[in-house]
Amino acid sequence: MKLSPRDANAYFAKPDASKTGLLIYGTDGMRVALKRQQVLTALLGDGAEEEMRLSRMAGSDIRKDPALLIDAIKAVGFFPGPRAVFVEEANDTAAPAILAALEDWQPGDAQIIVTGGALKPTSKLRKAFEAHPQAYAAAIYDNPPTREEIDTALRDAGLTQVPGDAMAALADLAQAIDPGDFRQTVEKLALYKMNEADPVSAADIAACAPTSTEADVDDVLMVVAEARAHDIGPVMQKLVAQGATPVGLCIGAMRHFRALHRAASDISGRPTIFGPNRDRMLAQSRRWGAAKLETAITLLTDTDLQLRSAGQNAPGMALVERAFIRLAMLGGR
DSSP states (O other): OEEOHHHHHHHHHSOOTTSSEEEEEOSOHHHHHHHHHHHHHHHHOTTTTTTTOEEEEEHHHHHHOTHHHHHHHHOOOSSOSOOEEEEEEEOTTSHHHHHHHHHHOOTTSOEEEEEESSOOTTOHHHHHHHHOTTEEEEEOOSOOOOHHHHHHHHHHTTOOOOOHHHHHHHHHHHHHSOHHHHHHHHHHHHHHTTTOOSOOOHHHHHHHSOSOSOHHHHHHHHHHHTTOGGGHHHHHHHHHHTTOOHHHHHHHHHHHHHHHHHHHHOOSSOOOOOSTTHHHHHHHHHHHHHHHHHHHHHHHHHHHHHHHOTTOOSOHHHHHHHHHHHHHHHHTO
């Protein structure tokens, strides 16, 4: 069965121990790993590896020895409690072994938890989990954490007193850094506030936040938002040489301009922009205004859809650079 993003988040927090298995896949390995860790902890509890209730194996291992997975799910442990077999970095080369295990699975066997990369809709592995009546498939997208996910991370870390301004700062930070870095920041914040009765403040978050967040990507976003169209080409060449991806740049630009739009639309007098470039971004939001920022977000959305289109043949970086130049020209009007 295929899980929607909303249903997937609920299932990760409270998985069903009676099901056959779960496939988690996506392009961002860190996001997939965090969700896999969450579901295994919720499914098995603490001490699963020490009690030998969790077996780990790589997709390449079961491709070479298909019986390895079936033997693991059938094995009977010495300790009571739910059991699982985790197959890491699986793709269609491991599909025959995993499909055989799904077919051979019986109630009482260990649950099969599989993680993979960007699996296409035609993937045998993905189709098998989506079609199985007792298994689930969940795609992890490169989106920033939702408010619900942020609340869960705070609750798990023991942070219960987070007022509105601090929550807004955390939401902005979550959009600016990787999910792994955000999780580490929340854990660091929990230690920072240990034995303190005061609520979390924006100053506390600033003290625990990473000192830099994607500085190279920030460079080109500042150039675009400040309407310096002539500087876009050289900065883009540098980013290409460092391995930046078109989709990653487009997502970063979307986050940046959404933050500007929130600030431009703010009526409280205290717009919530968080990060080392806060003052520059506040100036950009005033210069652009809400109307032009809505046009910018529409342009970026169209570019993102074009990049992800199955029939897209044009060079991705060229599409992003063209979009950035159009944005800079729009901001300079």
